[in-house]
Amino acid sequence: MKRRGALFWLQLGFTLFVCAFLIVPVFLSMMAGLTVNYLTGIESGLTLRWVGEVWSGYRDTIFLSMGIALACLAGTLVLGIPAAYALAKRPTAMTRAIEELLVMPVAVPGLATALALIVTYGAAGGFRTSWTFILTGHILFTLPFMVRSVLAVLNAIDLNTLEEGAASLGAGFTQRFFHVVLPNCRTGILAGSLMVVTLSMGEFNMTWLLHTPLTKTLPVGLADAYASLRLEVGSAYTLIFFLMIMPLLLALQAMTRHVR
Amino acid sequence: MTEGFKPIAITLENCGKTFADGTRALHPLTLEIAASETIVFLGPSGCGKTTTLRIIAGLETPDPGGRVLFDGEDVTALPIERRRVGMVFQSYALFPNMSVAENVGYGLRVRRVAGAEAAGRVAEMLAMMRIEALADRRIDQLSGGQRQRVALARALAVRPRVLLMDEPLTALDAKLRDALRLEIDELLRRLGITAIYVTHDQAEAMALGDRIVVMDHGRVAQVGKPRDIYQRPSTRFVADFIGTMNRINGTVRDGAFVTAAGAIPWREAPPGASEALFRPEDVTLDDTAEAHLRGRLTAAFFLGDRTRLFIDVGMEKPLVTETGARRDFTHDEPIGLRIDPRGLMAL
Ligand SMILES: Nc1ncnc2c1ncn2[C@@H]1O[C@H](COP(=O)(O)OP(=O)(O)OP(=O)(O)O)[C@@H](O)[C@H]1O
Numbered sequence: 001m002k003r004r005g006a007l008f009w010l011q012l013g014f015t016l017f018v019c020a021f022l023i024v025p026v027f028l029s030m031m032a033g034l035t036v037n038y039l040t041g042i043e044s045g046l047t048l049r050w051v052g053e054v055w056s057g058y059r060d061t062i063f064l065s066m067g068i069a070l071a072c073l074a075g076t077l078v079l080g081i082p083a084a085y086a087l088a089k090r091p092t093a094m095t096r097a098i099e100e101l102l103v104m105p106v107a108v109p110g111l112a113t114a115l116a117l118i119v120t121y122g123a124a125g126g127f128r129t130s131w132t133f134i135l136t137g138h139i140l141f142t143l144p145f146m147v148r149s150v151l152a153v154l155n156a157i158d159l160n161t162l163e164e165g166a167a168s169l170g171a172g173f174t175q176r177f178f179h180v181v182l183p184n185c186r187t188g189i190l191a192g193s194l195m196v197v198t199l200s201m202g203e204f205n206m207t208w209l210l211h212t213p214l215t216k217t218l219p220v221g222l223a224d225a226y227a228s229l230r231l232e233v234g235s236a237y238t239l240i241f242f243l244m245i246m247p248l249l250l251a252l253q254a255m256t257r258h259v260r
Numbered sequence: 261m262t263e264g265f266k267p268i269a270i271t272l273e274n275c276g277k278t279f280a281d282g283t284r285a286l287h288p289l290t291l292e293i294a295a296s297e298t299i300v301f302l303g304p305s306g307c308g309k310t311t312t313l314r315i316i317a318g319l320e321t322p323d324p325g326g327r328v329l330f331d332g333e334d335v336t337a338l339p340i341e342r343r344r345v346g347m348v349f350q351s352y353a354l355f356p357n358m359s360v361a362e363n364v365g366y367g368l369r370v371r372r373v374a375g376a377e378a379a380g381r382v383a384e385m386l387a388m389m390r391i392e393a394l395a396d397r398r399i400d401q402l403s404g405g406q407r408q409r410v411a412l413a414r415a416l417a418v419r420p421r422v423l424l425m426d427e428p429l430t431a432l433d434a435k436l437r438d439a440l441r442l443e444i445d446e447l448l449r450r451l452g453i454t455a456i457y458v459t460h461d462q463a464e465a466m467a468l469g470d471r472i473v474v475m476d477h478g479r480v481a482q483v484g485k486p487r488d489i490y491q492r493p494s495t496r497f498v499a500d501f502i503g504t505m506n507r508i509n510g511t512v513r514d515g516a517f518v519t520a521a522g523a524i525p526w527r528e529a530p531p532g533a534s535e536a537l538f539r540p541e542d543v544t545l546d547d548t549a550e551a552h553l554r555g556r557l558t559a560a561f562f563l564g565d566r567t568r569l570f571i572d573v574g575m576e577k578p579l580v581t582e583t584g585a586r587r588d589f590t591h592d593e594p595i596g597l598r599i600d601p602r603g604l605m606a607l
């Protein structure tokens with residue numbers, strides 16, 4: 001094995017330092033959720049009481065968040081992949097402009113999108129109070145991420161020639177799409193999915209405006225807990241959030257790595 | 261091993277192509293291709309070869325008025341997936357998400373050929389192209405030559421009615437190109453399939469084509485057997501594009517073509533010809549007093565088995581000839597030339 005120079009150790013040290021800087025507060029916060037009394041410190045003993053309280057009080061927000069994230073993923077897959085395909089298939093001045101527009105949601109604050117939704121649909125009672133109202137907001141927000149991610153892959157492969165190759169062998173449009181187009185952009189689809197699920201799970205700005213007492217997502221509940229309850233409860237919430245979301249993200253990431 | 265191919269005749273009737281942006285890629289072209297024939301479209305870049313091939317394939321529709329017939333049946337309106345053609349693309353267009361065997365079997369899969377029969381056919385194609393050992397490889401694990409073989413096997417696996425190839429060897433290095441050219445030639449003859457081959461390489465065209473269609477700026481310049489096209493080019497463009505052509509200016513007088521560098525006996529000279537054309541192989545060195553033309557050597561390239569000579573006779577371009585003479589040539593040395601009158605042409 002090659003001997004590593006001072007630069008390597010310097011870089012490693014710096015990376016570890018940055019990681020610690022990010023991870024230590026999260027870790028401390030989660031520990032606080034397991035402590036009997038945060039102010040007294042860890043000497044006061046460890047308990048699952050706060051976790052239990054969060055679980056009984058906020059369980060619904062967790063499941064709602066996961067449900068919305070998955071529905072949002074389904075929505076962006078169904079809308080985003082065909083959109084990206086259409087954009088990649090016929091590169092014209094118009095599709096270029098649309099591609100540029102796709103960065104918009106990053107530039108427009110979630111609050112503005114949420115307000116627009118409320119102004120437009122706020123009066124539609126059933127929709128306004130349903131979880132699908134939040135879902136609509138999340139899809140609007142995350143769709144461009146899916147489209148861009150798939151489009152990047154489609155633009156990198158020679159899509160037209162591949163499709164012509166399949167057509168020359170007798171494949172009609174549907175067969176070409178499912179046998180050749182989809183499998184060859186799966187890295188983009190997985191990367192986009194990872195992004196969409198993460199963004200939807202953690203989305204707060206827009207969701208805070210869109211939610212009703214009956215449709216509270218995990219981040220909204222978390223903010224509530226920190227604002228109105230004991231610090232230990234908020235921290236226990238973070239712990240649960242972490243435990244729920246990590247396996248999901250790790251699984252998606254592993255899948256992305258696997259197909260490469 | 262090779263049965264099941266039913267070659268068809270193809271007719272192009274007034275097939276022109278104007279693209280949406282107004283580019284006139286192809287002027288109306290009419291051509292009969294016989295069953296089992298190998299036709300080569302030859303011409304410089306941008307002359308419309310690929311466009312013609314894509315019209316036959318069904319990837320482009322000809323301008324209104326144009327028709328494509330397969331064995332008399334009008335297929336102009338049929339998309340490529342319903343024409344039963346085999347196509348080899350210049351960039352191969354192999355599917356990166358499938359193994360070699362899956363690529364070769366894809367046409368059978370979409371045609372719902374039964375599993376055992378399909379597997380047998382794939383094995384047969386892999387054996388025919390001698391790539392059995394690669395069956396489970398991914399496409400990105402193959403060399404260019406191997407990809408080419410997979411592309412051919414894939415196109416032939418569905419027993420197409422016609423095999424279309426767009427510059428299949430252009431991306432390969434010279435040695436491999438020669439080897440594969442020989443193999444393709446042998447394959448086409450053995451299968452007896454109607455084949456249409458596009459290239460800008462005249463050596464490839466001469467080697468493979470039963471007939472060559474020389475194209476220039478979207479028009480057919482000449483159609484004919486390789487030998488006819490080489491020996492009797494019908495236009496200056498064809499004469500220059502195929503092989504090397506010498507030209508010399510002069511006038512016809514008393515059964516000879518008289519030039520500033522000497523006179524060439526030419527009994528059948530067309531009266532009024534002001535330019536004579538001849539190939540390098542119709543020229544021999546002659547240092548006797550009977551030499552037809554005299555000039556000076558400007559360059560000599562030793563090629564191993566022969567030497568290529570460039571001789572200045574006061575024309576725009578030096579004359580070219582080749583000799584097997586075992587001697588050194590020096591720059592500016594006087595050279596006498598004798599021209600075989602059977603090789604003389606005027607255009
Ligand atoms: N989709 C298209 N839209 C507009 N013009 C096109 C299109 N495809 C080809 N052309 C033009 O048509 C002409 C003929 O193109 P074609 O591809 O048939 O040439 P080619 O003989 O195959 O050349 P090469 O040897 O470079 O492949 C060219 O001028 C080309 O620029």
Ligand SMILES: [Mg+2]
Binds near residue numbers: 309310311426
């Ligand atoms: Mg071409």
